[in-house]
Amino acid sequence: MKILVLGNGFDLAHKLPTKYPDFLEFGKRVFPVYENTEGRGVHLYQQEYLFDWDFNKEIKEKLENAYSSRRKITTKENVSQIETSDLKLNEMYTLIKDNIWIQYFLPIYADRKKNGKDGWIDFESEISEVIQSLDDDMHGLSQIYNIEDIVKDLSNDFLREMYSDYIDAVQPINPVDNGFSEGISFKEIRDKLLKDLNRLIKAFEIYLTEYVEKIDIEVISPDIEEIAATIYDDRGQKGILFSKVISFNYTNIYEQIYLRKYDVDCNDYVDYIHGKANANNTIDTNNMVLGIDEYLGKKKRNKYVEFITFKKFYQRIHKGTGCKYKEWTDTIKGDFADYQIELEKSKTEKNIMNLKATVNKLKKQYLNKHHVYIFGHSLDVTDKDILRDLILNDNVHTTIFYHDKDAMGQQIANLVKVIGQDELIRRTGGKDKLIEFKPQKPMKEIKES
Numbered sequence: 001m002k003i004l005v006l007g008n009g010f011d012l013a014h015k016l017p018t019k020y021p022d023f024l025e026f027g028k029r030v031f032p033v034y035e036n037t038e039g040r041g042v043h044l045y046q047q048e049y050l051f052d053w054d055f056n057k058e059i060k061e062k063l064e065n066a067y068s069s070r071r072k073i074t075t076k077e078n079v080s081q082i083e084t085s086d087l088k089l090n091e092m093y094t095l096i097k098d099n100i101w102i103q104y105f106l107p108i109y110a111d112r113k114k115n116g117k118d119g120w121i122d123f124e125s126e127i128s129e130v131i132q133s134l135d136d137d138m139h140g141l142s143q144i145y146n147i148e149d150i151v152k153d154l155s156n157d158f159l160r161e162m163y164s165d166y167i168d169a170v171q172p173i174n175p176v177d178n179g180f181s182e183g184i185s186f187k188e189i190r191d192k193l194l195k196d197l198n199r200l201i202k203a204f205e206i207y208l209t210e211y212v213e214k215i216d217i218e219v220i221s222p223d224i225e226e227i228a229a230t231i232y233d234d235r236g237q238k239g240i241l242f243s244k245v246i247s248f249n250y251t252n253i254y255e256q257i258y259l260r261k262y263d264v265d266c267n268d269y270v271d272y273i274h275g276k277a278n279a280n281n282t283i284d285t286n287n288m289v290l291g292i293d294e295y296l297g298k299k300k301r302n303k304y305v306e307f308i309t310f311k312k313f314y315q316r317i318h319k320g321t322g323c324k325y326k327e328w329t330d331t332i333k334g335d336f337a338d339y340q341i342e343l344e345k346s347k348t349e350k351n352i353m354n355l356k357a358t359v360n361k362l363k364k365q366y367l368n369k370h371h372v373y374i375f376g377h378s379l380d381v382t383d384k385d386i387l388r389d390l391i392l393n394d395n396v397h398t399t400i401f402y403h404d405k406d407a408m409g410q411q412i413a414n415l416v417k418v419i420g421q422d423e424l425i426r427r428t429g430g431k432d433k434l435i436e437f438k439p440q441k442p443m444k445e446i447k448e449s
Contacts, residue, residue: 001370002243003328003390004227009376009403011249013443014219016212017056018251020123023207024109025055026063027096033067034082034093042068059211062086088210088279095203100196104130104158123200124382128292130156130193131310135296138186139304147190147306150183163189186306194309201290202283208251209279217257219443223401227373228258245270246325246386248377250277250288257446271322273386274312287319293382312382329389332370336395339366372398375440378407379414387418391427391435398427398435408437 011018017026029049036045045067050060069085083090096102101123109121133156138145151167154160160167166184230241240262245254247270255266275287291312294301308314315321339362346358372390379387379400391398400415402408415424415435427434 001328001331002227002230002241003325003370003372004224004243004245005372005374005377005387005390006245006247006249006254007375007377008249009378010221010224011212011251011253011376013221013376013403013440014217014253014257015056016215016217016251016253017059018208018212018249020105020121021109022055023204024102024105024121025053026059026207026211027102027203028106029053029063030089030093030096033063033070033084033089034097037082056215058215062089062211088206092203092206095199095206099199099203100162100192101127101200103162123290124292127197127290127310128295130159131292131307132295134159134186134189134193135304135307138306139300145186147187148185150185151189152183159189190307197290197310198283198286201288202281202286204290205250205277205281205286205288206279208277213251213253213256213277217253218445220257220446221375221443222441223373223438224254224258224375228254229262242269243373244325244328246322246390247272248274248383250275252276271324273316273322273325275319275321287321289315289319289321291315325386325389329393332393332396335366335369336393339395342366367395368397370396372396374398374400376401379411379418381414381417384418391419392423394434396434400435400437401440402437403440408439411437 008018032045032049042064046064050064053060066084066086066089070082071084072080073083074080105121105123105126108126112120134154137151137153137155138147138149151163153167154163163184166182227243229243232239232241242259242262242264247254250272252266255270259266259269274289277288278286281287289312291310291314294311294313296304309318316323342362343359346355346362370393377383390396400411402411412424419427424435428436
């Protein structure tokens with residue numbers, strides 16, 4: 001069995017703007033489409049927001065066309081607003097407008113960009129910081145609050161400023177009756193954060209399906225092309241073996257480029273661990289996982305579950321994302337168990353030469369069957385459980401592709417966190433090594449493939 005593991009580096013190798021900063025930059029240019037109401041023409045919009053933006057030409061043209069089609073409408077509530085001919089862009093704007101997470105991300109992103117950090121931002125890390133702070137505020141050392149309790153203070157600067165009117169209002173109105181003005185509860189803040197997270201995820205889905213996935217792909221990976229499908233001829237029986245794929249991406253680019261020409265049911269081969277972007281989804285049917293890792297200790301994680309809906313494991317279960325890979329790893333582990341049984345049986349052979357021949361035969365039969373290929377994945381510890389399930393099998397050979405030496409160095413460091421230093425040394429040494437690092441072949445134009 002061949003299993004191909006794809007990370008975001010796969011999409012980036014195909015020149016697709018799928019990073020979180022790409023989405024934020026796109027969003028920054030969506031706002032003026034709907035908020036420039038002083039009659040500024042499309043040429044000014046193009047000059048101010050698109051001209052110096054190093055981004056995909058097709059996406060820039062779609063934004064320009066949307067701006068050109070602007071018109072004022074009056075809603076049923078008698079509110080005047082702008083809409084465009086791009087219905088999905090209209091929907092996206094309503095999702096990111098007044099979205100607390102967009103309001104939180106943009107200043108952080110701008111500050112890092114200004115300070116020469118390439119404007120990198122990781123949504124999951126930033127979300128985790130906010131949620132952990134709110135959890136800590138509820139379950140502090142001095143006092144523990146219930147989710148329905150009124151918030152007296154917030155440790156996160158952004159949240160404190162956002163809800164300052166409510167927090168500052170929780171003070172005695174009259175010294176005599178000690179009454180309090182209306183505040184805001186932990187539950188209300190949590191629910192707002194969750195609602196806007198779901199709105200953010202849907203906006204990201206629109207960006208991916210309506211803009212990114214519609215970009216004309218011009219390059220292909222020779223490495224992936226070789227792995228995706230293997231043509232075989234076994235005693236006159238010809239056919240194609242397709243690799244199993246574990247995708248940590250939301251996009252369908254692998255299906256689009258490497259499987260579509262074979263006209264196969266991709267659901268049989270591709271497992272979307274974090275869900276799959278689908279243009280027909282609503283906020284409720286969207287199955288994209290965008291959450292945080294567990295941050296509580298073993299005792300607390302089963303006791304304090306007020307913020308469980310933000311966690312990846314919960315979202316995977318609740319949204320019913322891919323878990324076909326478990327069947328694949330069960331097959332791998334089952335084969336190794338069979339090997340051990342047969343190996344134990346062979347030990348009854350008294351002739352040493354026959355024993356060696358039998359052992360070698362068993363090794364060829366059982367230990368060279370399964371291959372894992374990792375492409376465009378940083379091997380970050382956040383995916384530790386899945387990576388260990390794949391790599392830590394003595395009948396699996398793992399090939400890790402790297403973009404350059406710096407990327408390889410980071411992958412090695414991350415892999416130590418995932419499987420441990422001793423396991424890494426054992427599996428990368430000797431003639432029968434089970435892990436190897438391999439440079440990615442240069443991408444080539446599709447017309448050359």
